Amino acid sequence: MAGAAATSQLLTATVVLAGAGVAGLVLFRRLGFGSVLGLLAVGMVIGPHGLGVLAGGEELRHVSEIGVVLLLYAIGLEMEPETLARLRRAVFGLGALQVAVTTAALAAVATLLGLDPRAAFVVAAGFALSSTAICVQLMEERGELYSERGRKAFAILLFQDLAVVPLLAVVPLLAGSGPELTADFGQRLGTTLLALALVLLAGRHLLPVLLDLTARERNMEAFTGIALLSAVLAAWVMDLAGLSTSLGAFLMGLLLSRTRYHHQLEAEIAPFKGILLGLFFIAVGMSIDVARILRDLSVLLPLLLLVVVKTGVIFALARAFGCGRADALGMGLLLAQGGEFAFVLFGTALAHGILGETLYGRAVLLISLSMMATPLLVRLGDRIAARLEPPRPPRPVEARIAELDGHVVICGFGRVGGTVGLMFDALGIPYVAIDQDPVRVEAMRREGHNILYGNATDPRILAAAGTGRAGLVLVTLDNPATAERVVTAVHNFFRDVPVIARARDLAVRERLLQAGAHEAVPEAVELAITLCSYALRHVGVSEAEVTELAGHLRERAFAILRSATATSRPSEATARAGAREPAAAS
Known part of the structure; x- marks a missing residue:
């Protein structure tokens, strides 16, 4: 009886998610807002803070993060190592400066607003990062991922993933666990190198052999399984080492981009990526408490400060790296939100006593709100960019x-x-x-x-x-x-x-x-x-x-x-x- 009830609940949740998701996609696409905003809005409506049709948004978000993993894996398959090598200046120059300068600027603002310096740093570091899932999905929908602006924005996102490890390592230091961390540094470094070596070994030698074997036997079911396994395996290994799962999936995709199967691999994971990524956006929308925002509109002030400060920093840095005014503004507004990794960073800071429950709740709400605002900010950027650099009339x-x-x-x-x-x-x-x-x-x-x-x-x-x-x-x-x-x-x-x-x-x-x-x-x-x-x-x-x-x-x-x-x-x-x-x- 209990099994039948569980099956019924699962079917109900599936019907609600699929039906509401499709309706949101069709409506918001027709209105010109894109799929991301539509799915976030669906989550707000059906979630526990809306109609209450579904609960468990946090659990759904954890499961659907595999969609983000598959998204980065697909990008790795499309991007050859030579292309990544050409982006190294943008990754380690523009990306590093963005994280450092944005963290410093937001920490200064947070300290002036009365936060403890340690909490101010953690909050600032979390909001210095952006949502890879939302930014990449928006760039793909708009056809900008492989433009000059898109490549520089992706380079920033890539460095933000690389910054995950040092930021997580800093939290125990701020909490006063420095001696333990110093003693354990060698072990953490060894674990990181081992994880990278395993991903490299699997992507260079093991998986190409398995793909050859299944392709010759025309075993497409096994081929699909290997496509999914390669992405999830890399994410799992990196997660065990305390690294970014998205970074691991991207590296695996990059390694397999040299094989003759990379187009088919991308085709095999595309349906799973689309479904899980859609569930991720719905889950983020389910975490937004609209009633709480309406009761206390002051929560919108930090959102405004975040957008202004982060956009300003990215605009200035992008201009310094040769971007035009329109592209620099577009990058700033695209990357203005907080990222999914900030959930992990704030949770770690909460466990170490750096953030209190109230501050943690407000910070998580701010991440979700900033994600929700991103499609609208991008459209605003398009209108401002048209005024900054009006298109020249074509010659007859x-x-x-x-x-x-x-x-x-x-x-x-x-x-x-x-x-x-x-x-x-x-x-x-x-x-x-x-x-x-x-x-x-x-x-x-x-x-x-x-x-x-x-x-x-x-x-x-x-x-x-x-x-x-x-x-x-x-x-x-x-x-x-x-x-x-x-x-x-x-x-x-x-x-x-x-x-x-x-x-x-x-x-x-x-x-x-x-x-x-x-x-x-x-x-x-x-x-x-x-x-x-x-x-x-x-x-x-x-x-x-x-x-x-x-x-x-x-x-x-x-x-x-x-x-x-x-x-x-x-x-x-x-x-x-x-x-x-x-x-x-x-």
Whole structure:
């Protein structure tokens, strides 16, 4: 009977968490506030201080912290060691200064407000740290994690994780346990080095072998288990050593980023990461006592001081490290909250008698409130940044085209033309596109592309695209008749500019060459040759043989065409059918 009741409670809690979580995500995303604020709000509503539907927020937070572990593990998988090496100045320079200066500034404010110096230091150190879970999730949602600002913010978060050990070690010293701590220093150092060595050994040697074994046997269930085990194992080892669990997971992900399985590892843990991270945000929201805040609004004063002081420090340091005003302000407001590690630090200080029960409760409430305020602060930062550095109006397309010389003119910017444009963008090759789809033209212009609306068979449109100064005209239209007219127009009015055209088949290719194209690529032939080349490589044929055979196939196909066209010409019906096809860009 007791087992059935427990099962019923578990199912009820699952339904409430899942239903309320989805509702919060949909509503707040639609309102433009993002998922983090939505999940925090859900926790406030369903928690013991809201409707009281669920209790046990503290236990839920401890369990769901595995989501934070998986989040850092995924970031490690995406970040190569070389990238981390390039961040060392930001990690050990900007990150170290942020923790030190913010701690000093907040400690000074707390002392002036009447706190004991020891308690002031612990509270300041805890609030100098930020929430990795909230900051990284917000940066991922906004697409900023791998921007310059995102990398520097992540570097600060990474150093904050490194600062966990010394901060925990300082608490017993402040409590008067210095001699014991000094005597135990060697053991703690040895434990730390051993934990790092175990993570390194597992990530470099043991886990890659296990991943190879399960992948060869196509045992995807075991592969998923190893993906989760690798993240949780690193966190567990680091936790036993008194280090940051998130740091351990990040290091493990970084080690496995060199394996060929890193994309699949990330895919395997993604569902678990999303669910557990969502539960973590809900659990944080459940700890916020709204009624208490409304009874005593003075608790909001420390929140205001925290945001102002921490944002000011980070803004000044980020500016010193080369960030613009908008980026520096954005980083400051993003990192302004207290972090999840502060819960641990304040709990340790409470156990050693440095913090009293009342101060501990207010500090924990302030952490939760600051987390809740972060999405709103980030949106505020966006508005202020727009005033600090208003975006420059884009230069007219015509002005940009007038400065081009030796560029490529792409006639048709659909699937084929757009793909060619992407390749040109990657290589830095300037081009101007011409297309007759107004929606596509408007969308591409908003993204900064040089694209004109018009009919590419019109010499005036070709002239507006700078065809007379172009180094090449590329015709990607899939309508044979329209493509032929474009080639003819270029040949008649811009005879010195070479033309390469897309052809549907060999017959169309011949017509385009006769119209003046320097080369025409038949889709059917090239697709067949490409498919054949991939198949030959797959069965072990050398690259040289594949290339030679592809050349022979092209020569043979063109020879067949020349032989066929020497004895017959395309029927008038075929020509009329081609002329009737609607113009299309592809």
